[in-house]
Amino acid sequence: MPVVSQDQTETESTIGVNSRKQDRKLGDEWSDWSGDLDALEPAITESKLKFMALGLVTVLLMTAGCLLLWYLAEPRLQQLAPAWRWAVHSLLVFGLVFPGLMYVLLFIQVVFDIRILPYRFSERFLFFLLPKAVWLGRRLGQSRDKVGHSFIKVNNAVTRLQGSQVGEPTLLILLPRCLQVSVRKEIKQMAQEYPCRMTTVRGGEEARKEIQKQRPDFIIAMACERDLITGIKDVALSVPVIGIPNQRPEGPCKNTLIPVEEFRAALDCIFSKNNRK
Incomplete structure (x- = not known):
């Protein structure tokens, strides 16, 4: 049986890490990611x-x-x-x-x-x-993504209270480019039941331009905790935002998932039944 040296193992591990960084276009919030999947939290579920x-x-x-x-x-x-x-x-x-x-x-x-x-x-x-x-x-040993996930849940609770104050709101749905194709299709099918606009954005600057163009009453945004927090801080004082953090089984910015039931709940919160198409 051939003996694999420690140096060879470390070299192969480094190659794997580098290849993971090269097979995706990382957003600005992930520019410091080393490529190590073990250091990530693929699916964060924190409460308020x-x-x-x-x-x-x-x-x-x-x-x-x-x-x-x-x-x-x-x-x-x-x-x-x-x-x-x-x-x-x-x-x-x-x-x-x-x-x-x-x-x-x-x-x-x-x-x-x-x-x-x-x-x-x-x-x-x-x-x-x-x-x-x-x-x-x-x-206290809690990552910024875990704290950020919990913050987003609290922000969503505040935003939902605001939702009940608007009669017939205009909604803009912002999708990330890294979302899995099957999840994207399911989201689009759900959104067709409501009077809303949907667009895919490649980053915060593009999202801000789209918001300025559409001028919605509400936003549902899907992204990682880092991007969502940046976006919420940028626009939430002007436009209420419901954020849905993604899940990253393959690391950031590639084939991400979202819990579609949270998306459905956000739509139902913003729109009453008689607002459906």
Whole structure:
């Protein structure tokens, strides 16, 4: 039996990794991918709980920091004029109360499907929490894709509440170029039941141009967590976005899948039955 050396095995592994990078056109968000499939998470299924938990820890840390600042600054504040002391105390109270209040209201919205905050308030608070939740998640052993997947679920919950406020919305469906052909056909068949427009985009710049051209009331976008988060941050304050993260059994940007039942649920949320063709 021939003996395979460790160097030969490593060389073959390197060749396999390089060939995987060359058999697809990687998007900008995956330019740092080494080609190693073992380092990827092909199908992420996170609930809204992860992002909400990380958001809660973020708010608690902010509250603790504000209390510490108040404690350290109080001796010097006593030396200020009453008007200035009142102003600084008001700012500190605002810093203590506002993030916690926003979190509680957002939590009620997401968990109980009750619209309390204006849509843009909710989105801005989510964008405020996102980088802090990703930073905290990494230090707790959670990848940015897992935290991002959970963030998208929370964002979708907020967007669905907005959906009930629009009578006859115009919808734009954005498909990625890397989607498997069979899944693409199934999506197109579902979409034919609704008054919507569908297009395939090759990246964020092309997606933004299409959105500016179509000017929809809602967007359903399918992509990886990284691309979806970038897109949501770019346009969600102007156009509500429901994101459907893809599954990557062959790695990023090649033959990806999406859970079609999530796509159907998104369509049903945006359109009532009498809006169907």
